[in-house]
Amino acid sequence: MISKEGTRRDLGVLGHSLLIAGPTSRSAKMPQKSLWWYKSCVRMVDLKMLPFNFDLRSRSCLLGQRWWCLKKKLTSKKYSDDLWGQIDLEKVGIPLGLGNRLKKKIVITTRSKKICGLMGVNKSLKVEGLDHENALRLFNENVGGETIESHPLIPSLAEKVVKELGGLPLALITVGKSMSDKIYPSEWNHAIDRLEKSGLNELDEEKIFHQLKLSYDSLNTKKLKDCFLVCSLWPEDYSIEKTNLIECWLGLGFLDLDISDARNIYNPGYDVIRKLLSACLLEEVGSEYVKMHDVIRDMALWIARGEDKENDKWVVLDGLDQMRHKNIRWSDVERASLISYELMVPMNGKELPLNPYEYDELISDGSDEWEGVPLIPCDATRLQFVRVRSGYPFTATIDALVQNVSIFPDLAFLELRNCDLYSFPQGISQLVKLEHLKLENNHIKSVPDELKHVRNLRFLSLGYNSISLFPKGVLPELKELMVLDLYNINRGSSEDGEEQYWTWLINELRCLSKLRCLSINLQQPAHFRNLLELSNLPVRTLFLHYKNETNILEIPSSFVGKVQDNLYKLELKVRSVRKLLFGSNYQSRLGNLEFLSILMDELEMIEWPWNVAPEDLLPMLHYLFFECWRILDVSWTLYLPSLRTLKLFRCVHIVQLFEPVGGCGSGAIKPTFPSLIRLELELLPEMEIICDESITFPSLEEITIHKCPKLKKLPFQSRGKLKTIKIESECWEQLEWEDNDLKQDLQGLVRDLWRRR
Known part of the structure; x- marks a missing residue:
């Protein structure tokens, strides 16, 4: 107490x-x-x-x-x-x-x-370090036995390295990984010299940085090193979405791309992530995220700042208190990243309230002591990189930034996400060096004609806005454009002139010869047909949201053949469709599709090519979401080899979720749900059973059951890998059990949904 x-x-x-x-x-x-x-x-x-x-x-x-x-x-x-x-x-x-x-x-x-x-x-x-014996064992495990035994001198040299690392587990692991390909004694002696010359006798922070820098120095290209350093521009302990990280590298020109190759340009980024994970410079968080150990991140910032902790070349601010209390020399700043930042800064020395819901009360009182000030001051003229992601936006402050954006002539990277913007940054045409522009999750309604003057732009993301005006002639001028995100825009547009709008927009895409990645939403079948006419169709994300009434929706093989190397995310939202057809043959294979959402109230069945199994057509599908009132079961998902998350929402006619099905693909018996980690079931009012005992979930870690009042039992014979069961207490209590020991074993995993909320 x-x-x-x-x-x-x-x-x-x-x-x-x-x-x-x-x-x-x-x-x-x-x-x-x-x-x-x-x-x-x-x-x-x-x-x-x-x-x-x-x-x-x-x-x-x-x-x-x-x-x-x-x-x-x-x-x-x-x-x-x-x-x-x-x-x-x-x-x-x-x-x-x-x-x-x-x-x-x-x-x-x-x-x-x-x-x-x-x-x-x-x-x-x-907290003391590991003793020598355990430190040597940990180090050798990360170097690898093959390298340790590759030369008779290396075991003794490894002991010297371990002695220099002082028993610090993080350094033993990271440096060990960096030495895993060093098979010559000269390379080991060089590493020992580097450690001995770090110039510090005690195990303080800077000596740790010198030790860990061996792993950074082992990265074999400058671009790979640059990619690593950029990871430090996210706050401490922040889970970084892999696709966002890759987009950042793309925007900065750090990835080696084959412009002649129309395949997925994100693949080189995933290769970089694998290399950084292998070097223990990144940690994986689930399948879609990575993070940096806080010491590794500090080391990266130390390197980026020229091995000077007081240098302000790179600035990362996470939250209002850091902005208020950190004395930044903005004239030195080249890269600034502000994440989860409450965009209101107090003036006249008055203390800022800490509850964001109190801001409105103060402002409504008419107090003149609360004024927005520029997020980044005007003297930050060396800025090359600016990213702002706001959780509690205030237009008075963000406007001060976007109205002055032209005073940053060296700006090459600008990201303003979830910043309550209603228009493009003013003076955008003067940013002649700008290559990456991301303005996602705002309220922007129109694209300015002056955007066509930003001719070095390689990456343009306008997703999740209300854009209803995109001037003719802008896209053809952006000849360097490689990535264009128009996903889920145009929600604020009217029906008048919409057909013509989409016709000329798709025609202008023909002019972008370097375009390798397109995200777009289509609202009419005619738009889809127009898109198919493009010879180069690098669609990465597609949202089909048809407004007209249609009973059958076909994803034709002709379309799949053009997008199968690129399509990563597909969302289908056509409420009237009763039958969904996925192509007609093996050419309908969507080999890189990872996210699929199906929102169709009237959907009763999904039809696959007669001689091809779903798991062969969707081998990489990670995430699957259903919102289909009339669907009766989703048994076709049983054998999807890569499926990790399955969510069903408001499927009101399902009684049994999965029915056993016969052999698939090659005909051999396959394990069900080999990779499924998370299963979420919400608003399935008629569901009585999930499946019978023949269907297993060998990888399942979390199941959520919400508003499924008729559910009688869970489909588990043992705890397995299960870690969490999220369910209302009433539903849990009404479940039937054949094995009370199993019930007691699972009881400790239960999280009451009502308490959680």
């Missing part, structure tokens, strides 16, 4: 050095009920940043009462993360309360002993 009242001396603070990454047995032995683990993101005093479901609109979450929300949540929670600077615990929302009377302590983790002193810790614990 904690209280708003209290003083610092009431609450014990325990310091913990994080120079050695990762938990140890020492922390496991700490008395868990007497500790709080402090997580650094709490320093923003912003409840939305915490992994809880706070009602930010409630009175108890208003300024001055936020401590009460934290008190209730933190009573049973613990956090751990690294601390970078001195923190006033009261200001960050950690009330210093009853303290020793309840034997509560705050544990901070940091890489700096100095921070322990500044925070007034009562006791400091240093």
Whole structure:
């Protein structure tokens, strides 16, 4: 229990050095009920940043009462993360309360002993590195036995490297991977010299960077190194979507592309990701995301800043507090990345409220002390890269940026995503060096004619806007354009002139000889036919949202043959369709399709070529979403080899989800759902059974069941790899069980949906 009242001396603070990454047995032995683990993101005093479901609109979450929300949540929670600077615990929302009377302590983790002193810790614990034997074993495992045994001198040289790394697991793993292809003693001696000359005797942060830099130096091309450094432009602990990362590399010109090859230009990016994962410079998060270890990220920023931590060439700001408190020399900044940034900056020294819902109240009071100021000041004239992704946008501030965009003459990369924009940045025509422009998830209604003057543009993304006006003659002038995203736009357009609009737009696409990736939505079958007339059809994302009534929708083989090397995402939304036809032969194979959404209220059946199985036509499908009222089962999904996520929503006639089917493809018996990790079932009111015991889920980790009141049993004979069952408590209690031991085993995995929400 904690209280708003209290003083610092009431609450014990325990310091913990994080120079050695990762938990140890020492922390496991700490008395868990007497500790709080402090997580650094709490320093923003912003409840939305915490992994809880706070009602930010409630009175108890208003300024001055936020401590009460934290008190209730933190009573049973613990956090751990690294601390970078001195923190006033009261200001960050950690009330210093009853303290020793309840034997509560705050544990901070940091890489700096100095921070322990500044925070007034009562006791400091240093996490020691691995002993030599375990360190050598970990290092050799990452180098690989073949390399270690490739020369009689290498085992002894490996011991010298391990000694220099001081038992730091992260360095042992990362440097070990970088040495895995070094089979000559001279290469090992060079690495040892580099480590010895790092110039530092203690295991401090900069020595770690010098050690880890060996792995960076082992990347064999400058472009590969540049790709790695760009990953640091996302905030700490941020999961980076692979496609977004690749698009960033494309926009910066870091990928080696074969312009004559019309196949998927994203493939070189995936190859780079594989190389960085292999070098332990990135970590995989599921199948679609990667992240950087925070120490690796710090090392990357250190390199990007010329091995000078105080250099401001690269700036990454995550949240309002960093913008307010960090003294940035904007005249030195070349790359700026602002993510999850509340775009309102206070003036006249007044403190900004920490609950975003309070902003409107202050502004409506007519206070002249709250004014938007430029997100990036005018003296940042060296900027080459700007990315802003906002969670709580304020047009007064973002407008100050877009109205002054012409003062950044060297800008080559501009991304303003979810920034509440209603128009293009003004003066865009003066950005003659601009190659990458992404304005996704805004309210832009028209494209300016002046865009045609940005002739070096290679990447243009306008997806998820309300664009109803795209001037004639703009696209043909963008002759360098390789990626064009018009996905899910035109929602605000009228019917008048729409047919002509799409006709000339598709005709103008013919002029883009270098176009290798197109994302587009089509609203009439005629538009689809016009698209088929293009000889070069590099469609990556296609949204068919037909407004007219039709009973049968065919995805013709003639179309599939043109897009099968590129099509990555397909969304079909035609409410009246009763039958969906996927081609007529094996040429209908969509070999690179990973995302498929089918939203058809009247759909009753999906028809496949008679001699080809769905798993042969969709070998790479990862994500499948259904919203089909009349569909009766989806058994055709059983053998999809790459399917990882399956979601069904509002399929109101399904009684049994999957029926056993005969042999498929080659005729051999295949395991069902070999790769399925996540199954989500929502609003299936008639579903009584998911499947019988013959259908298995060998890889399933999470199942969500919501508003399926007639469900009688779960299809599991054992826990398997299952980690989470999200289900209403009422539905869980009514399930029938043949094995009570299995019920008890699964009970610990249940997460009540109502409590979660």
